[in-house]
Amino acid sequence: MSVNRRKFLKIAGVSTLGMAAKPAANAFAVANPIEWLDEKLGGFTPSEILLHMGHKPAGLKAREALTAKRWVMVVNVRLLDEEIAEACRETCHKIHNVPHIENPKHEIKWIWDEHYEHAFPNQQHEHIDDALKEAPFLVMCNHCFNPACVRVCPTKATFKRKHDGIVLMDMHRCIGCRFCMAACPFGARSFNWKDPRQFIKEEDQNPEFPTRMKGVVEKCNFCAERLAKGQIPACVEVSQELCKKKGREPALVFGDLEDPDSEVRQVLRRHYSARRKPELGTNPNVYYIM
Amino acid sequence: MYDGGKIIAGVIIGLIFLTFPIWFTHGKTVKRPEVKLPEKEKQCVESGAYMKTKHMQLLDLWRDSVVRVAQRSYIAPNGTKYDMSLQNTCTSANCHAKKTEFCDRCHDYTGVVPYCWDCHIPPKEEPTEKPEEKH
Numbered sequence: 157m158s159v160n161r162r163k164f165l166k167i168a169g170v171s172t173l174g175m176a177a178k179p180a181a182n183a184f185a186v187a188n189p190i191e192w193l194d195e196k197l198g199g200f201t202p203s204e205i206l207l208h209m210g211h212k213p214a215g216l217k218a219r220e221a222l223t224a225k226r227w228v229m230v231v232n233v234r235l236l237d238e239e240i241a242e243a244c245r246e247t248c249h250k251i252h253n254v255p256h257i258e259n260p261k262h263e264i265k266w267i268w269d270e271h272y273e274h275a276f277p278n279q280q281h282e283h284i285d286d287a288l289k290e291a292p293f294l295v296m297c298n299h300c301f302n303p304a305c306v307r308v309c310p311t312k313a314t315f316k317r318k319h320d321g322i323v324l325m326d327m328h329r330c331i332g333c334r335f336c337m338a339a340c341p342f343g344a345r346s347f348n349w350k351d352p353r354q355f356i357k358e359e360d361q362n363p364e365f366p367t368r369m370k371g372v373v374e375k376c377n378f379c380a381e382r383l384a385k386g387q388i389p390a391c392v393e394v395s396q397e398l399c400k401k402k403g404r405e406p407a408l409v410f411g412d413l414e415d416p417d418s419e420v421r422q423v424l425r426r427h428y429s430a431r432r433k434p435e436l437g438t439n440p441n442v443y444y445i446m
Numbered sequence: 447m448y449d450g451g452k453i454i455a456g457v458i459i460g461l462i463f464l465t466f467p468i469w470f471t472h473g474k475t476v477k478r479p480e481v482k483l484p485e486k487e488k489q490c491v492e493s494g495a496y497m498k499t500k501h502m503q504l505l506d507l508w509r510d511s512v513v514r515v516a517q518r519s520y521i522a523p524n525g526t527k528y529d530m531s532l533q534n535t536c537t538s539a540n541c542h543a544k545k546t547e548f549c550d551r552c553h554d555y556t557g558v559v560p561y562c563w564d565c566h567i568p569p570k571e572e573p574t575e576k577p578e579e580k581h
Contacts, residue, residue: 198517204510211503216519216527253567317516326513327565361567364534369564384518 194318220386224412226321227299227378228441229392230423233291235407240398241269241292244391244408248376251390253367255355264346266376267296267391275432275444288446294391294408297344297376298432298440299323305336305345314373321441322378332371341436345375413441479555482547487540491522502560505532532562537569544571 159167197205217223248267249256257263269292273280276293303323305314313329314336316322337345351370361367365381368374379389387393388410395408411420420443427445434440447453490497492504508530511517520528529535542548545568553560 198515200510200515204514208503208507208510211500211507216517216521218518218529221516221518315514319516324513328509328513363567363570366533366565366567369561380516384516 218384218386222383222386222388224320224418225414226301226412226441227383228411228413228420228443229296229378229389230409230420230429230443230445231294232405232407232409232423232427232445233288233293234446235399235404236292236294236395238292240395240407241294243394243398244294245269247390247394250360251362251365252377253352253356253362253365254374255352255367257350257352257355262349264348264352264374266346266374267294269293270295272446276430278433278435279430285446291446293444295342295344295432296391296442297323297378298342298438298442299376299378301439301441302437304339304341304436304438308335308339310335317380322380324377324380325372325374327366327368327372327374330372332373334373336373341433341438342440345373347373476555479551481551482544484541484543489522489524489526490541491520491526491528491535493523505536505562508532533566539569543569545569546571 200208245265245267248254249265252266254264254266272284272288272291272293274293275295299322301321303314303316306312306316306323309315310333311329311331313326313331315324315326317324332347334347337347348368348370353367356367379387379391382389392406392408392410396406399406409419409423411418413420415421423445424443429443429445431440431443492500497504508520509532512530518530520530522528536542537545545563552558
């Protein structure tokens with residue numbers, strides 16, 4: 157097949173364009189498009205940017221905030237006792253305005269204690285250590301690395317914070333469908349069957365934190381509001397105070413898993429630890445030392 | 447027309463009912479709501495005019511910013527840094543410490559029912575001299 161003048165010019169033109177396209181694309185190329193987009197959008201998703209179109213951009217990270225790449229908690233069950241567990245539960249529920257409802261069908265809990273056989277059902281057998289049988293296993297939301305609840309939420313009301321891995325609830329968006337409760341293998345979520353405010357005594361209210369309303373799901377938030385102020389989670393704080401008083405090592409430790417020198421990493425290096433239901437692949441961020 | 451009298455009477459009565467809100471309030475003016483501005487704090491996060499028209503967008507941006515991207519400080523045009531919080535900044539003791547004398551006045555007047563206070567705790571108020579909860 158002969159190449160006529162017309163065809164030759166066509167091929168030459170396209171080739172020139174092709175050669176020019178490569179450096180042009182390189183000029184615009186970014187190392188990591190997702191990170192680049194994140195930076196440009198200030199952490200908002202494109203749809204959220206559209207939502208706030210024309211408003212003044214807001215927000216700065218508070219300088220005093222505690223930050224980490226991946227927050228985790230280590231619970232040393234051998235150092236826990238009823239008193240510490242009770243103090244953790246009370247403090248958490250008080251500062252987060254979690255109602256105390258007697259009816260177990262309606263109860264709301266962010267942190268509570270379980271027996272070994274309920275915390276680790278697939279590890280249970282009748283001859284486990286007597287101390288473990290009665291030990292209070294403090295359980296809460298595991299802030300999974302791969303959270304099932306986030307995956308099923310139809311409104312993105314529950315989401316994993318990109319920069320530190322905390323799984324949070326946006327109560328403004330929750331429609332109360334309870335998919336997340338069905339998805340969570342740890343039963344860490346509670347549904348507000350009734351208006352929770354009537355179960356919180358007015359003098360017990362923490363005026364700095366909101367309550368919830370009827371029809372939303374709630375759970376532990378790893379004290380995101382305290383981290384923003386530079387404080388560690390409330391349960392970790394009280395348990396460490398109590399442990400100090402009793403002359404023990406801290407029963408609860410909180411820190412950054414990605415930092416090899418963090419306290420959590422040191423504790424995990426020294427002890428044998430386990431996580432709840434690892435076979436489900438949710439990759440929990442709460443570790444138990446037994 | 448069968449039963450003409452009854453139909454016409456019915457139509458007239460119907461019209462009277464339908465137009466009741468128009469002629470009943472005709473010539474009367476309802477007093478514009480007066481919000482009580484804070485005594486101590488004179489500077490809001492944005493100008494008064496901006497807040498009057500855009501406070502809902504501002505609050506919406508604040509809540510997304512705080513809850514979803516963990517950015518909690520707001521830099522006002524004059525450079526002051528604020529904690530983006532309805533409960534801890536907007537209705538703090540020095541600012542709009544009385545929801546019934548600020549938020550509710552306009553919202554009641556315009557018939558707007560925002561659901562902020564279903565979850566957020568309004569500031570504690572001493573009962574005012576005249577009862578405010580008419581609605």
